[in-house]
Amino acid sequence: MARYIGIRLLAMIPLLFAIAVISFAIAVAMEARGSIAGSVCGEGATIECIAQVERQLGLDDPMPIRFVRWLASAATGDLGTSLTNQSVSVSSLIADRIGATLSIVAYSLVIGVAVGMAMGIVSAVRPGGVADRALSVASAALIAAPGFVLAMLLSWWLAVEWGWLSPAGYTRPSESITGWIRSITLPAIGLALPTVALVQRQLRSSMTNALQSRYVLAARARGIRRTSLIGEHALPNAMIPTVTAIGFRAAAALGLTFTVEVVFNINGMGTLLTNAIQTRNVTVLQGSMLVVGIVVLVVNLLVDISYGLLNPKVRLER
Amino acid sequence: MSDASTAVAVSAPQPVQAARARSGFWMRLFRNPLTVAAAVWVTLLLLAWLWPGLLAPHDPYAGDVTLTRTFEGPSWDHWLGTDGQGRDLYSRVVFGARFAVNSILIAMVVAIGLGVPLGLFSGWRGGRADRVVMWVNDVLFSLPIVLLAMAVIIILEPSLPSAMLGVGIAMATRFVRLTRAVTLAEKEELYVDAARITGLSPPAILRRYITPNLLPSLIVQVAIISGAVILIGATLSFLGIGAKLDDPDWGVMLARARFDFRLEGIWQIVPAGGALVLTVLAFNLLGDGIRDSLGRDAASSSLTVPRKVALPPVVQLHASGAVLSIRDLAVGFPAPGGMVNRVLSDVSLEVFPGETLGVVGESGSGKSMTMLAALGLTPAPGYLSQGSVSFDGREVTFLPEQEWQEIRGRDIGMIFQEPVAALNPALRVGRQLMQSLLVHTDMSKSQARARAAELLAEVQVPDPERRLDQYPHEFSGGMAQRVGIAMALACEPKLLIADEPTTALDVTVQGQTLDLMAEVQQRHGMAVILITHDLGVIADAADRVLVMYAGQVVETASVSTLFSRPRHPYTRALLDTMPQSHRGHGDLPVIGGVVPSAAAWPDGCRFAPRCEFATDQCRTSVPLLEAVGTDLVRCVRHAEFEFGPHAETSA
Numbered sequence: 001m002a003r004y005i006g007i008r009l010l011a012m013i014p015l016l017f018a019i020a021v022i023s024f025a026i027a028v029a030m031e032a033r034g035s036i037a038g039s040v041c042g043e044g045a046t047i048e049c050i051a052q053v054e055r056q057l058g059l060d061d062p063m064p065i066r067f068v069r070w071l072a073s074a075a076t077g078d079l080g081t082s083l084t085n086q087s088v089s090v091s092s093l094i095a096d097r098i099g100a101t102l103s104i105v106a107y108s109l110v111i112g113v114a115v116g117m118a119m120g121i122v123s124a125v126r127p128g129g130v131a132d133r134a135l136s137v138a139s140a141a142l143i144a145a146p147g148f149v150l151a152m153l154l155s156w157w158l159a160v161e162w163g164w165l166s167p168a169g170y171t172r173p174s175e176s177i178t179g180w181i182r183s184i185t186l187p188a189i190g191l192a193l194p195t196v197a198l199v200q201r202q203l204r205s206s207m208t209n210a211l212q213s214r215y216v217l218a219a220r221a222r223g224i225r226r227t228s229l230i231g232e233h234a235l236p237n238a239m240i241p242t243v244t245a246i247g248f249r250a251a252a253a254l255g256l257t258f259t260v261e262v263v264f265n266i267n268g269m270g271t272l273l274t275n276a277i278q279t280r281n282v283t284v285l286q287g288s289m290l291v292v293g294i295v296v297l298v299v300n301l302l303v304d305i306s307y308g309l310l311n312p313k314v315r316l317e318r
Numbered sequence: 319m320s321d322a323s324t325a326v327a328v329s330a331p332q333p334v335q336a337a338r339a340r341s342g343f344w345m346r347l348f349r350n351p352l353t354v355a356a357a358v359w360v361t362l363l364l365l366a367w368l369w370p371g372l373l374a375p376h377d378p379y380a381g382d383v384t385l386t387r388t389f390e391g392p393s394w395d396h397w398l399g400t401d402g403q404g405r406d407l408y409s410r411v412v413f414g415a416r417f418a419v420n421s422i423l424i425a426m427v428v429a430i431g432l433g434v435p436l437g438l439f440s441g442w443r444g445g446r447a448d449r450v451v452m453w454v455n456d457v458l459f460s461l462p463i464v465l466l467a468m469a470v471i472i473i474l475e476p477s478l479p480s481a482m483l484g485v486g487i488a489m490a491t492r493f494v495r496l497t498r499a500v501t502l503a504e505k506e507e508l509y510v511d512a513a514r515i516t517g518l519s520p521p522a523i524l525r526r527y528i529t530p531n532l533l534p535s536l537i538v539q540v541a542i543i544s545g546a547v548i549l550i551g552a553t554l555s556f557l558g559i560g561a562k563l564d565d566p567d568w569g570v571m572l573a574r575a576r577f578d579f580r581l582e583g584i585w586q587i588v589p590a591g592g593a594l595v596l597t598v599l600a601f602n603l604l605g606d607g608i609r610d611s612l613g614r615d616a617a618s619s620s621l622t623v624p625r626k627v628a629l630p631p632v633v634q635l636h637a638s639g640a641v642l643s644i645r646d647l648a649v650g651f652p653a654p655g656g657m658v659n660r661v662l663s664d665v666s667l668e669v670f671p672g673e674t675l676g677v678v679g680e681s682g683s684g685k686s687m688t689m690l691a692a693l694g695l696t697p698a699p700g701y702l703s704q705g706s707v708s709f710d711g712r713e714v715t716f717l718p719e720q721e722w723q724e725i726r727g728r729d730i731g732m733i734f735q736e737p738v739a740a741l742n743p744a745l746r747v748g749r750q751l752m753q754s755l756l757v758h759t760d761m762s763k764s765q766a767r768a769r770a771a772e773l774l775a776e777v778q779v780p781d782p783e784r785r786l787d788q789y790p791h792e793f794s795g796g797m798a799q800r801v802g803i804a805m806a807l808a809c810e811p812k813l814l815i816a817d818e819p820t821t822a823l824d825v826t827v828q829g830q831t832l833d834l835m836a837e838v839q840q841r842h843g844m845a846v847i848l849i850t851h852d853l854g855v856i857a858d859a860a861d862r863v864l865v866m867y868a869g870q871v872v873e874t875a876s877v878s879t880l881f882s883r884p885r886h887p888y889t890r891a892l893l894d895t896m897p898q899s900h901r902g903h904g905d906l907p908v909i910g911g912v913v914p915s916a917a918a919w920p921d922g923c924r925f926a927p928r929c930e931f932a933t934d935q936c937r938t939s940v941p942l943l944e945a946v947g948t949d950l951v952r953c954v955r956h957a958e959f960e961f962g963p964h965a966e967t968s969a
Contacts, residue, residue, distance in 0.1 A: 018457045022469070029473040140606075144599035146549050148556060149572060149591040156584050212697075218740035220695060222754045222805060223727030226719070232753075236744040248460075255462030259553050263576060274557045277472045285472050289465060296460055312744060312789040 019293035079287035090287035100268035107188035116199025124207030142197035148259035151190025168265040207238035247303030346611035353607030359600040366415035376406035378413040378566040410566035428486025437497025459491040541605030545598040640668035647705030659916040676860030682913035684869040728758040731806030735818035737798035741790035748786030796827035868924035
């Protein structure tokens with residue numbers, strides 16, 4: 001297993017490099033379309049502003065040198081300064097926002113995986129049964145509904161039915177743990193609902209297959225109880241493909257939190273990125289892209305590790 | 319389980335069949351009301367895209383200048399109410415279809431235009447080109463689509479087309495994967511290989527072989543990805559980096575609803591959100607519908623309990639003293655058109671303590687199905703349609719699953735054909751062995767572990783303590799089968815059913831396995847049912863033999879009678895195929911043809927089409943006839959035959 005994780009870690013290096021290239025290429029592509037400085041400084045651009053932006057981006061130097069310089073400082077955690085506010089570093093902007101985004105994504109995954117697994121198991125035990133059909137219809141509807149619409153409906157319903165206006169904004173866990181949980185619960189539920197559907201579908205299919213397998217038949221022929229057949233025999237095998245699906249969903253959820261953050265007035269990566277796009281603030285976008293890319297890589301690594309844990313063939317590899 | 323379906327002839331699809339399959343496809347597609355509803359909705363969407371003015375009564379951009387009719391609920395004037403500027407929400411939703419369909423078009427042109435050629439290239443070329451393309455593809459695939467779209471948006475400008483360009487690039491990764499997979503699979507096919515050798519150019523091969531195989535999955539993916547594209551488009555518009563703030567785009571309308579997040583303004587969620595959700599749902603359902611119509615029906619789980627059928631109240635005569643007695647067992651499988659394929663009919667057998675009953679027959683003769691059905695393990699959607707099973711003097715035909723669980727594993731042990739497949743790959747062998755003991759006895763965990771080690775030692779697995787903590791993939795086939803035997807014997811059952819226990823094993827291991835079983839049988843005095851297609855094994859191990867063909871018993875006899883005087887032509891044919899009986903020169907004789915699948919069984923004698931002695935008499939159905947004593951044979955002409963003694967017994 002240590003070797004397995006080691007290989008996965010090594011494999012991350014070229015991926016990291018690829019993400020760095022993509023992030024850096026954004027600025028190059030923008031430059032190719034016209035002056036970044038011009039669009040950042042706006043209509044009445046002063047010479048000082050343009051000079052300042054060009055210095056920040058180091059546009060005087062050839063591209064490979066700029067890339068190496070950008071990569072080298074990124075490696076030390078320095079992602080440059082915001083083009084619209086030179087006193088603020090991109091890293092501090094991201095550090096300020098990413099906590100909210102990650103908490104919502106992680107929380108939504110916990111809810112989504114737990115509920116989705118329960119639903120998937122119920123479906124697979126009796127495929128075509130009443131419960132399965134009801135759950136499959138629910139899943140189809142949830143997959144079609146974007147998380148932010150569900151989140152809006154949810155807070156509307158709570159406001160009308162309970163007169164409870166959802167807490168807007170984000171409370172940091174350092175300020176108050178309960179406040180933190182309160183502030184991210186509704187956004188997480190909104191984001192979790194499509195995850196529930198996805199997990200239900202994948203687990204239903206892989207679990208149905210597992211329950212039809214030879215080893216489950218053999219276990220039944222040994223008189224093994226139904227609960228053990230489902231929980232101990234079928235589930236671990238059915239989870240192997242499901243974990244992969246959860247990994248993809250985690251990456252997608254990272255992109256989709258942005259909307260849920262907007263619904264609940266949470267200052268996360270979503271507002272940071274949309275503002276950066278509207279003001280053509282390329283250093284912020286580059287930095288965010290790199291950081292989100294790294295988060296995705298870490299998620300993939302976690303998926304690979306849980307995949308290995310579930311699969312003894314991989315786990316015992318030496 | 320696979321016995322009943324192995325003998326299906328596979329042939330290349332002919333044009334006529336293809337045409338029939340196609341009309342069958344449309345019928346299947348529109349049989350599902352959900353798919354029909356989805357198709358209707360997509361048609362409406364396309365109408366709204368082409369001629370929105372036809373469906374929308376108002377100008378989607380023109381508000382109420384007096385600003386008195388804002389945030390209205392549904393009314394006769396405004397079917398879905400108005401927004402904060404008094405604009406008609408219904409008309410805005412209809413015009414929103416323009417943005418939705420345009421989004422799909424842009425994204426799909428980009429995604430398919432990039433993805434399919436790249437996938438074809440990657441799959442066809444293979445080697446380094448393939449690795450490079452797939453590596454880049456995987457990097458892009460793993461990044462959130464929204465983020466990739468954002469990168470394109472900042473490079474170009476915030477607008478729906480540039481957003482869709484980004485989404486298209488992200489979605490291209492899906493098409494690369496799909497196209498490459500199909501190309502790789504097709505490239506390996508023999509007919510493609512042949513075409514290549516005969517000098518057909520790659521574009522021609524592409525057109526003739528790969529495109530037809532790619533198209534179905536491509537259409538399914540286009541439908542499902544269309545839904546995803548609309549979702550992401552709405553997400554970007556909602557964030558203010560897609561469609562313009564004034565546009566009647568569904569995402570923008572939702573952003574307005576968010577902006578007017580007072581109770582009166584929140585109503586706007588319903589029209590825009592509803593249109594969005596229904597459209598995505600329609601595309602998903604259409605995709606699912608197409609996929610289901612192309613493929614087979616949804617699988618059902620093996621945990622589904624066999625359907626109960628009302629059996630005629632016939633008094634079944636079970637042999638007294640038999641451990642297991644099966645009378646007139648029949649198993650049906652639902653077939654297309656409300657028909658039933660009876661894969662087993664009128665199967666009867668009994669086995670007594672200490673005795674070994676051999677069951678022989680080719681693949682597809684129903685040997686395994688008989689045993690599974692007798693144990694209440696009929697694989698779904700099959701069901702027991704007739705018959706009675708008694709175990710140890712107790713009627714068990716429709717025993718509830720809970721009571722069966724008490725018997726299976728404790729009183730009946732079963733050994734499977736593929737020893738490794740019968741073990742759960744994710745559980746330690748020791749855990750699986752202990753499970754039987756923990757379920758059926760009141761041993762503690764540590765006692766069960768000690769007993770499990772003992773059992774492994776009994777079946778001559780070296781180093782049992784260490785082996786207990788290993789996983790099935792660390793066992794060779796022979797060792798895994800020893801584990802299988804140990805598991806079946808864990809609770810010292812009265813009956814052991816061994817389903818082709820040696821077929822998957824090396825010849826050297828086969829003998830050891832049989833010896834082991836015989837030794838255990840002598841020690842415990844249990845009854846054994848030994849299923850095999852290998853008559854050599856029968857000659858070695860069985861006392862009595864039951865020959866099965868096409869879901870029926872065709873002959874029963876003691877092992878010496880069977881080898882010295884086979885009565886059924888099928889039995890004789892089986893004996894002739896034994897290498898031991900073949901003394902002459904030339905090829906080993908084979909039985910021509912295969913066991914036909916259940917749907918194709920003839921009305922009369924089922925072996926007649928392959929039988930060299932068949933006459934007109936054989937066209938009517940044949941009962942089991944008494945030959946001599948308790949020996950039975952299902953052949954109207956058996957008295958005429960005098961098949962000679964066989965090598966096995968004369969040697």
